[in-house]
Amino acid sequence: MNAKVLVLLALLPVQAMAQGFAGLGNDAGGFAIPQPDTVLQFPADHGAHPDYRIEWWYLTANLTGADGTPYGLQWTLFRSALAASDGQGWDTPQLWMGHAAVTTPTAHFVTERLARGGIGQAGVQAAPFSAWIDDWVMEGPDFNTMRLAASGPDFAYDVGLSATGPLVLHGQQGYSVKSASGQASHYYSQPFFDVAGTLTLPDGPVAVTGTAWLDREWSSQPLAADQTGWDWFSLSFDSGDKLMGFVLRGQPDYTAATWIAADGRTTAYPDGAFAATPLLREDVAGRKVPVQWQVRLADRGVDVTVTALNRAAWMATSVPYWEGPVTMTGSHGGVGYLEMTGYDG
């Protein structure tokens, strides 16, 4: 019995999804490529783009309980296409993956769902807006008012979202360059959601309020061949201003940022303006992961220390990564979310 080569078929999607992420650095292979002159159309672009390889609807929220306890919440729907086509039934190459998490100062709950497109088990519809996988939903009459729900074996949540500001386009009108050699994605956000609802945790239900940030991104090859992962920050300052910044780790690193004023006006910053330096690495799930960062955007006088609310916010999903709520001290105070990928090796 050659147990070494025994891999359960059920593990296949794990590999495929990993290939999908790794494939971000590969050729576009028949998929559509983001173009700088594309003008995003709403509500149509809230829906899926099956001719692109990968796409996500990515919501993170910083919440507070009635007793002042901080919480983090994540709801993500990934679409990964095996081929650049769509269709009905089992034959469609569109695969869907959902990640849901709740982070408390002492615990981190994660769960995952996988689904095939084409049979109704998962999908996204632009208007009226609905994104779903199994019983998880983000849906509402429009993109400004939505219900968000997910459940796992040990936690669940059901909250309402209402937008208090406009959509925000990153980069050049939503065309976000990811490397010096020109890889790019289409990228916009809704960072102005107010949230209210209930988290169901092992100790019972918790009423929470707070703010949420929704990212929408699709592309076919946003990473360059030498890029191994990214560190992505979405920061909400006490002043009402917001900052999105990321570092794509490679030779050399590539950075980009968007300053979002409290009224929604944006300023895009090119490579080099935004800087993030790890201050403290922690052993998380067997990997050395930076859990405290020094983040700078000199043009806006931002020089803050970003610290994880819970260092153990490891997403032990098919494709593992770190994703959790953070707090800021320094030139600005505030809260936000940090995502770090490519630390799984």
Next chain:
Amino acid sequence: MTRTILSALLSHWWRNPLQLFTLLAGLALGTALWSGVQAINAEARASYDAAAATLGEGSYAQITAQDGGAIAQASYVALRRAGWLVSPVVQGKLGAVRLVGIDPLTAPRGIGAVPVDGSADLAAFLSGAGQIFARADTLERLPPTGAQGVAAPDVAPNTAITDIGLAQRLLNRAGQIDRLIVAPEQPLTRRPLDQVAPGLVQTVPQGGNDVARLTDSFHLNLTAFGLLSFAVGLFIVHGAISLAFEQRRPMVRTLRALGAPLQHLIALMAVELAALALIAGLIGVALGYVVAAALLPDVAATLRGLYGADVSGQLALRSAWWLSGLAIAMGGTAVAAGGALWSLARMPLLASAQPRAWVMARQGPGLVVASLGLLALSGGLALWGQGLLAGFVMLGALLIGGALALPPVLALALRAGQAGARGPVAQWFWADTRQQVPGLSLALMALLLAMAANVGVSTMVSSFRLTFVGFLDQRLASELYVSAADVPTAAAIIAVAERQAAVVLPILSVDRQVAGLPAEIYGARDHATYRDSWRFLREVPQAWDKLARGEGVLLNEQLYRRAGLDLGAMVPVAPGLALPVLGIYGDYGNPVGQVIVTEDVFRAQFPEAAALRFGLRVAPGQVGALREALQQEGVAPTAMIDQAAIKALSLSVFERTFTVTTALNILTLAVAGFAILMSLLTLAAMRLPQLAPVWALGLTRRRLAALDLLRAVVLAALTAALALPLGLGLAWALLAVVNVEAFGWRLPMYTFWLDYLRLGGLALLAAALAALWPAWRLSHTPPARLLGVFRHER
């Protein structure tokens, strides 16, 4: 000192190579049959387990349609969207292969265990032409699919795994799902099943699988055979060891007189035996592998035909199996040698060094008492015993008691023969035969057990065959059976059949729980077919008339025994309707209960169950024409089965079962024959002093040899005569006690006198063959050796 003692001990075997051979061969043959049978059983079980793992049976809860039909794909999606973590499975026959379609994204880990060589590619599995995983031999049997075949040795035999989308297309079952596997871990919030998808039911994992339960009786037969063969082998080993120890008494005395401590000596003898047992065990396991490999294809064919169970025809070498083979060889040797070592330990230092007369089986009142006690225990258990264990204890007591009864009964019979003998030669013949019984009794007991086992198992298998064939005649009374894919086809079938003047008997059934047990409820049309052909085990007067008036139900034997529903008991058929039991019928091989109501009651209670299967009664000569007419109406040839074909198939399956049984019969008889040969060879040397005077009185060596041959045949005949009642007792115990306890139905017992006669003939032949060589040696003994007896002072 150890070395000296060991070399002294081993020198015995150098001087008596035949004894060494007997010991090794007896143990090896016994181990071979036992481990061969175990290998077959293990292979079959592994196949069932692989099938269960592939299909998620046994370990996961399942959701199926209440009516036993397909689940709509929309219901699956609705359940997922209501929070149920379930995974769809569709399965069906593609050619002769079972094709299983799964969804790898939702399947719990462990479903569809498939080896992947690292280049596993979900894209290839899910899209394009797709991939089919199966064993290499299964892939060869698959009809062309266009998909890429991937060899995967861990998939269950005769099973192919592919994506559910491709499976639905290949099986022509778009949008249909057979069952949903329920993941063990479910989210906090789920809507109840009956709200989301009424008509679906969840069943808890059973911790076993249907195929394993269904085939248990077959494996039980094989195991019984293996155990009996090993017991026969142990008799041989016991004989050989006892003889060797008897002959080594002088040596042991000398060694002890020279100062070797007794415990040291006994320990070394035990080590010596353990080494010999290990060697014999290794040979036996190797032989067992050969036996199993030779029998497995037939066994696999039998299981597939009889139960639809797919068993690999190829044997895998499992460590647990060969280790257990070695263990049983060592354990058997320990049992066989225990007595000899014990008596050696108690031997006084100055005891006579002369070998005693070779008395291995202690005769006398003790043996008779033990035998009667065991037989009484067996009878008591037959009358008052409860449960499967009691059944097996009863079997064991019957066999051992019967074997122990052999020497006293033989002595009685021989004494009677002697009383009737006229003339000095005849009288000497009987007396000499009686004198030899102690020396031969162990070998004869082995023959007795082998024959009894053969009579018992053959009777059981043949009774099963007769019952089953009769049962098929009663159940398959219609000449042609047709299934319709949908209601319009069903209407077309009825129209065609009525044009052809055939009688249409719809087969209506639903799966329901009855008295808390899984059961099928059938609706039967009132027709002479049933009245003429069905036989009840028990019935009330005018059972069919009462059934036709809707005044009761018929039950199968399984439900009657398991639920304790006797004649007249009220059976809850549907909510608000309970009817009394009118009759109980045999339903062999069916693992679940069955209830039959009349057609009107069925249609009133289960209006949703459409009649899609029909039995058509038509003159046998018109079956072909009817088939053609139905085919023209669009009924697929595979949807029609004619009765003659089913019966021919069933009979061919039984023929294969007989191949296996016959092979095992011959092997056990051969082992017993070998035991006789070895005993006779051993006795031959010792008997010379007894034969020499007879020779000197004028009987020629030829005559003496002929008498020896005759003696072996007479003893075998007497043993066979005793084996017959013992075998019939064994058969009765298997059919009426063990079968009922294990499977819930009792098989009627039939007797097959011609078979027994042939078996008796075979036993005589085995004994004669075994005696042939010793007799030939006797007839060629040089007269000088015979004369030498008178020269030596003994």
